[in-house]
Amino acid sequence: MERSTSRRDFLHATGLGGLAAGLGVASAVHVRPAHATPAAMHDAVRQVVGTARVTPGRVKLDLPPLSENGNTVPLTVTVESPMTEADHVRVIHVFTEKNPRPDVVAFHIGPRAGRANISTRIRLADTQTVTAIAQLSDGSFWSGSANVVVTLAACLEDAP
Amino acid sequence: MASALINVPERARRGEIIEIKTLVSHPMETGYRRTQLGATIPRDIIRSFVCTYNGAEIFRAELHPAIAANPFITFTTVATESGTLTFQWTGDNGFSVTQSATITVG
């Protein structure tokens, strides 16, 4: 029941929560048996970076501040890098704090990309912070974050 | 069945950075959803996406259940020579789709 608490709090915060619930929102939400926590995200990040220092900067994460539906949220990640043989981005990891698990995607690129600029669409189970961490060719790690408010569709149908 | 929709420019100048857009049909079932009767719907996702340019890997992604259904990924590459870009998506339950596109570099 923990999982529905945050959603319900969010609904109430919008003022029209009751109306949305009445129209079926509560009857077919995503099942989130155990959602990750900022601590779980921290652990997932540590798995990737080990004991290395992660410096905020160079990584820009573009997500709509307010998403119309958490099932499909456009995401673009850009890393400042000359993308040369000597100085480029090797991999970009994306993490969330409140999805069932923190890992979202990892993109492996190299100097042949020309630019470190990738887009995709992700799922967000709740309003939360999304973080991207890039590893450069010198082994250093850089990060960027964005906050997304996830709103709910007004009318849902029954679960499958 | 057309399972994937790929957009690669037909021609490019040598050294030009081109944008590649890919869209593939897949439900990306998370493994966290349940039926109304409470049974867990098993996970069924694409786990990997690889793009090669004349045989050399230029882009690779590892996907998790948080990637939206019908995965959409766009990325860039430097147009180095004429040839073929091959795209391969692989995942749970033996899922595998391969598609290619040609590019003329002048």
Place this chain on the structure above:
Amino acid sequence: MPGPPALPLRRFVVTVIMAAIAASAVAAEIPRAERRSGYDLMGRETRAMQDDDTANPGMLFVLDGESLWKKKTGAVKGVAARYPAFDAREGRPIDLEQRINRCRVDRQQAPALAWESRDLLALTAYVARQSRGLPIDVTIDARTQPFLDAGRAAFHRRQGQINLSCSQCHDDLWGRKLAGSVIPQAHPTGYPIYRLEWQSLGSLQRRLRNCLIGTRAEAYEFGAPELVDLELYLMWRAQGMKLESPGVRP
């Protein structure tokens, strides 16, 4: 599993809706000049998803439909804009999905495709795509008028446990918010639509059933004449608006 909300919440819901409706001067139908596609009311990112064919997931279904259709023909251009249309054999209007299935059964001796099956959605998307940009143009005459009237009556009839009519939200409260979502005018300009909530393409009948479930009314079965009457009324109500299929909606 999140169960249905407890009763007090349900009462609260009804109170909220009644308050919202009482506060609004109950309008009749939306004047022609004020009609707006759901497209205009959605966010920039969702509009971008629809606008770019290489980014619109509905195009995956259009491509599937094209290969199912096999031989390319221009004959289906504009067809989607004219359905539901009167069918002499049924003695009543049928919608685009029913028309496609009729063709399969009668002309191809193939079995009818199930509602919301990938193949039926793909064929519908393929046909509808060829009417993109064309104005909705359903025919209302002596034969279809009674069904239009039935659809209109259904749209204005309060129903379900919430005792709510379609019109109360979509004629009177459009543009306002329901939780975080903008209430649209309910013009069927993009069907079949790729709905982010569904994470798939779906028909207008699926959307109508969805609305009925939302108002806690008993939803009609797919293919029910009541749903086709509603489709006809909605298409007539959107007469002249341009088709966007396959649309993307939140």
